[in-house]
Amino acid sequence: MDKSLPVIKNQVVDVRIEAMGYHGEGIAKIDGFPIFIEEAIDGEIVKVRIIKVKSKYAYGKIMEIIEPSNERRDPKCNLYNRCGGCNLQHLSYEGQLQFKTNRVLDCITRIGNVKNVIMHPTLGMEEPYSYRNKVQLPVGINKTNSNNSVSIGFFAARSHEIINMNVCYIQDEVADKIIKYTRRWMFKYNIQPYNEEKHEGFIRHIMVRKGFVTGEVMIVLVTNGTDIPDIKPFVEVLKKNVEGVTSIVQNINTKRTNVILGDKCKTLWGQEYIRDYIGKFEFNISPLSFYQVNPVQTEVLYNKVLEYAELTGEEIVFDAYCGTGTISLFLSEKAKKVYGVEVVPEAIKDAQKNAKQNNVKNAEFIVGEAEKVIPNMIKQGIKADVVVVDPPRKGCDIALINALGEMEPKKIVYVSCDPATLARDLKLLEQKGYETVEVQPVDMFPQTAHIESVVKLERK
Numbered sequence: 001m002d003k004s005l006p007v008i009k010n011q012v013v014d015v016r017i018e019a020m021g022y023h024g025e026g027i028a029k030i031d032g033f034p035i036f037i038e039e040a041i042d043g044e045i046v047k048v049r050i051i052k053v054k055s056k057y058a059y060g061k062i063m064e065i066i067e068p069s070n071e072r073r074d075p076k077c078n079l080y081n082r083c084g085g086c087n088l089q090h091l092s093y094e095g096q097l098q099f100k101t102n103r104v105l106d107c108i109t110r111i112g113n114v115k116n117v118i119m120h121p122t123l124g125m126e127e128p129y130s131y132r133n134k135v136q137l138p139v140g141i142n143k144t145n146s147n148n149s150v151s152i153g154f155f156a157a158r159s160h161e162i163i164n165m166n167v168c169y170i171q172d173e174v175a176d177k178i179i180k181y182t183r184r185w186m187f188k189y190n191i192q193p194y195n196e197e198k199h200e201g202f203i204r205h206i207m208v209r210k211g212f213v214t215g216e217v218m219i220v221l222v223t224n225g226t227d228i229p230d231i232k233p234f235v236e237v238l239k240k241n242v243e244g245v246t247s248i249v250q251n252i253n254t255k256r257t258n259v260i261l262g263d264k265c266k267t268l269w270g271q272e273y274i275r276d277y278i279g280k281f282e283f284n285i286s287p288l289s290f291y292q293v294n295p296v297q298t299e300v301l302y303n304k305v306l307e308y309a310e311l312t313g314e315e316i317v318f319d320a321y322c323g324t325g326t327i328s329l330f331l332s333e334k335a336k337k338v339y340g341v342e343v344v345p346e347a348i349k350d351a352q353k354n355a356k357q358n359n360v361k362n363a364e365f366i367v368g369e370a371e372k373v374i375p376n377m378i379k380q381g382i383k384a385d386v387v388v389v390d391p392p393r394k395g396c397d398i399a400l401i402n403a404l405g406e407m408e409p410k411k412i413v414y415v416s417c418d419p420a421t422l423a424r425d426l427k428l429l430e431q432k433g434y435e436t437v438e439v440q441p442v443d444m445f446p447q448t449a450h451i452e453s454v455v456k457l458e459r460k
Contacts, residue, residue: 006030007058011050014066017042020099022420024088024449028060035060039081039090041069071095076129076169084157086170086447097122097443100451104419104441112423114430118438123300128446132171133210133276134293136260137179138162139186139193139203150186150193152179152206160196170447174217174242175208181237182206182221189230199224199256207251207260209285210244211276212295218247218274220287222261224254228268235269247271249287261288278302281329281358289350290323297444301415301452302330304440305388308413308456311335315385318377318409320370320400325351325363327388327415332363339382340365341373371399378407388413395421398428405432412457422453435460 007013007030015028017040026040028048037060040046045067048060065072075081075089088096100122108114125131140162142151153165167176185191186203194201205222219238221228228250238245248269253262265272265287273284276291278299285291292298305327309317311334319328322340324347332338332355340363342348351365366373370389377383387409389396395418404412412434416422426436434457444452 005053005055005058006033007035007050007053009050009053012047012063013050013060014045014047015060017044017046020102022103022449024091024099033058037062038087041072041091041095044069044072069095077167079153079163079165082156083154083163083165084159085154085168087157087449089447093124093128093446096128096446097124099449100441100443103449104422104439104451104453107419107423108426108436108439110423111420112426112430112436114423114426114436117436120438120440122441122443122451123297123304124443125297125446128443129169130172131294131296131446133212133295134208134291135168135171135175136205136207137175138205139182141193141195141201150183152183172208172210172212174210174244177242178208178219178238179206181234181241185230185234185237189233191229194224202228204253205260207287209274209287209291211274211285213277214275215244216246216274216276217242217244218249218285218287219245220249220251220265221268222251222253226252231268239269245270247274251287263288278326279330281326281354283324283326283354284350284357286350288346290344290347292326292444294444297442297452298326301442301444301454302327304442304454305413305415306330306334308438308440308454309334309386309388309411311386316383318374318384318387320374320387320389320396321391322351322365323347323390325354325365327390328363328365329354329358329360331388332360335386336362338363339377339384341368341370343367343369369397371397371403374400374407375403378403383407384409386411386413388415390415391421391425393418393421396425401425401428401432404429408433408459410459414453414455414457416453416455417450419451419453422455426455426457429457433460434458 017026019027026037028035034057047064052059071092142149151162151164153163192201194204207220209218250266252264273286317335317338319340328340348367438456
């Protein structure tokens with residue numbers, strides 16, 4: 001025990017929340033020493049028990065809310081305190097949007113040292129529930145029940161304990177119904193759930209995908225083996241009782257891994273894909289396809305990308321980290337030519353299919369790492385007027401940023417899923433001669449701390 005620190009483990013203290021951390025936790029300070037407190041809201045006075053003490057910070061757990069915030073709400077879900085699926089249901093939706101705006105602004109000003117930027121309020125949803133068109137749920141043995149029944153749900157926060165659930169308020173209601181029928185089938189026919197510690201059992205995950213525009217539903221059973229026993233009655237129950245079901249698929253994953261999906265799929269009934277639309281563009285979605293999980297906000301996000309790109313029909317556009325080409329298709333409407341670059345070969349195949357399906361002829365897709373492909377394109381004399389980057393959470397590779405600095409496109413539109421790496425990259429791009437003009441956060445994941453942002457940069 002370090003006596004120089006202002007708190008010790010198990011100590012109970014009253015504190016005022018002074019700020020909110022990047023994961024939505026409240027932050028209080030005692031003699032300048034920060035204490036992170038889950039489910040605490042900025043401005044509240046709370047009684048907390050110190051549960052962990054580090055050399056530079058501590059963690060506390062709320063024992064009593066002495067002065068609640070006006071933005072505090074009762075969580076809609078009765079599993080909220082245990083499930084790791086969402087972490088902001090205790091905060092009003094207006095409060096969530098303000099938190100996300102503040103988070104992005106704090107990152108780009110403090111980490112990125114970006115000044116005098118137009119910062120727009122986060123664009124939210126009219127209905128911030130039931131927005132997910134895809135859910136992947138682990139299946140295991142319910143250890144809290146003496147008869148070892150089946151648990152299907154999300155993992156508890158920071159653990160591999162499956163929180164058994166019947167309803168999830170951020171996913172489409174059809175998934176709740178499919179979970180119910182899956183449990184009944186597994187119990188009736190003694191289908192064993194997967195045990196990840198022993199690498200035994202059969203059903204590992206259930207994945208449900210739904211086309212929000214088409215209403216088409218795909219059900220995927222992820223199995224630790226090839227032949228599913230007594231599958232016919234399960235298929236018949238789903239066909240009879242699940243409206244819109246058009247695809248029932250088995251995905252085989254026999255590896256001892258935390259990766260959810262295996263490489264091999266087998267269609268048990270119906271089509272091997274479902275269809276959905278983003279704007280006017282139609283997409284085929286297979287079990288292994290990447291597709292945004294919130295199609296309503298995806299269209300909002302993509303329209304903002306198109307607005308910031310300010311295309312006239314004469315521009316060459318690079319879409320780095322293009323995935324299955326969804327943004328590329330939106331850009332193709334107003335660009336002379338779009339080049340999409342993505343390292344995943346399967347995603348490029350999907351992008352090419354999507355372009356053909358939508359009769360888009362001015363988009364070309366290239367397999368490879370953006371930080372290698374784009375410099376090679378520049379050497380070949382292919383240069384972009386506008387570049388769109390939509391990198392993974394780790395942000396852009398420095399080689400890509402250097403290549404953009406060399407190519408000097410008029411505009412860069414940066415789509416980010418992590419404000420901290422966004423801020424780092426904006427700082428680097430400003431050093432390459434770009435000015436950050438506008439930032440628009442978009443709430444793709446209500447009830448969680450995740451936030452997407454679209455940023456417009458212009459050549460100085």
